[in-house]
Amino acid sequence: MILIFGGAYQGKKEYAVKNYSIESEDILILSEEDRTLPAARAYGNFHEFTYGFAKRGESADEYLRENMESLKDKIIISDDISSGIVPVDTTLRAWREMHGRCLNMLAAEADEVVRVFCGIGSRIK
Amino acid sequence: MNVFISGGAKNGKSMFAQRAAKEMAEEKGAPLYYVATMIPHDEEDEARIARHIREREGWGFTTVEAGRDICGVLDEADPDGVFLLDSVTALLANEMFSKDGYDPGAGEKVAEELAEFARRTGNTVFVSDYIYSDAARYDEMTENYRRALAAADRRLARVCDRVAEVSCGTVIFHKGDKI
Numbered sequence: 001m002i003l004i005f006g007g008a009y010q011g012k013k014e015y016a017v018k019n020y021s022i023e024s025e026d027i028l029i030l031s032e033e034d035r036t037l038p039a040a041r042a043y044g045n046f047h048e049f050t051y052g053f054a055k056r057g058e059s060a061d062e063y064l065r066e067n068m069e070s071l072k073d074k075i076i077i078s079d080d081i082s083s084g085i086v087p088v089d090t091t092l093r094a095w096r097e098m099h100g101r102c103l104n105m106l107a108a109e110a111d112e113v114v115r116v117f118c119g120i121g122s123r124i125k
Numbered sequence: 126m127n128v129f130i131s132g133g134a135k136n137g138k139s140m141f142a143q144r145a146a147k148e149m150a151e152e153k154g155a156p157l158y159y160v161a162t163m164i165p166h167d168e169e170d171e172a173r174i175a176r177h178i179r180e181r182e183g184w185g186f187t188t189v190e191a192g193r194d195i196c197g198v199l200d201e202a203d204p205d206g207v208f209l210l211d212s213v214t215a216l217l218a219n220e221m222f223s224k225d226g227y228d229p230g231a232g233e234k235v236a237e238e239l240a241e242f243a244r245r246t247g248n249t250v251f252v253s254d255y256i257y258s259d260a261a262r263y264d265e266m267t268e269n270y271r272r273a274l275a276a277a278d279r280r281l282a283r284v285c286d287r288v289a290e291v292s293c294g295t296v297i298f299h300k301g302d303k304i
Binding site for chain 1 (some may be wrong): 129133258261281
């Protein structure tokens, strides 16, 4: 598994296409409506997926734990939402924490973790 | 050498940028300019600007003001000088949200003009703000501003010789390994 993360609009998907042998059509762009991860080579906007769980009051960590095996050969692309003020809104607060836990779990399983800053990737694992 | 610097608020970006610009100017024996991008709207802004001016005292900067149309600076300043442009964030805000109203397409103009500024001077230190990692859901206007700022940042990161992130006063080079 390859985890590519970084701030919003940093060129993460573009980085994935440029550096790993995938096309942009191979990246399934997730939304908050997705309750499961459909079969795909790569997932984009993974933070939207966890946002849906937070909104519905469900646990994305639990979903990941149960499905980690199927993510072994995937590329997962996500915003890092960890560096702002703690949100007043309950859902956003739950999302921020849940998303952090999920990225940690993915990073622990990943063979490679890349942080993208202004289009430039740094391999941190 | 063009340098792009970003990072979170109050991490030491401006201080690092000032030092980098001053060193470059001394090395080249070139004039040193500070491009002031902030358009004051109230007393608080006036006080902030006065504080920034005091902080730059003794550094040898000539201040040139440009709240918008950034390349206009080069009509009065020597393009062979060294420029410190702090910040891309303020410049985009001025262009996108002016007294004429909201211009959703301002980002493209700003990115284009900043790239031109980098090309024409060859020695500019650009400072931006990394506002992309918070857990918030913004309205479309704010989201558009973030998207546009990130596009300008990425454009500058592409054309600049050095890209640095300043975190807790520590500099992480993403392009190059020193100034």
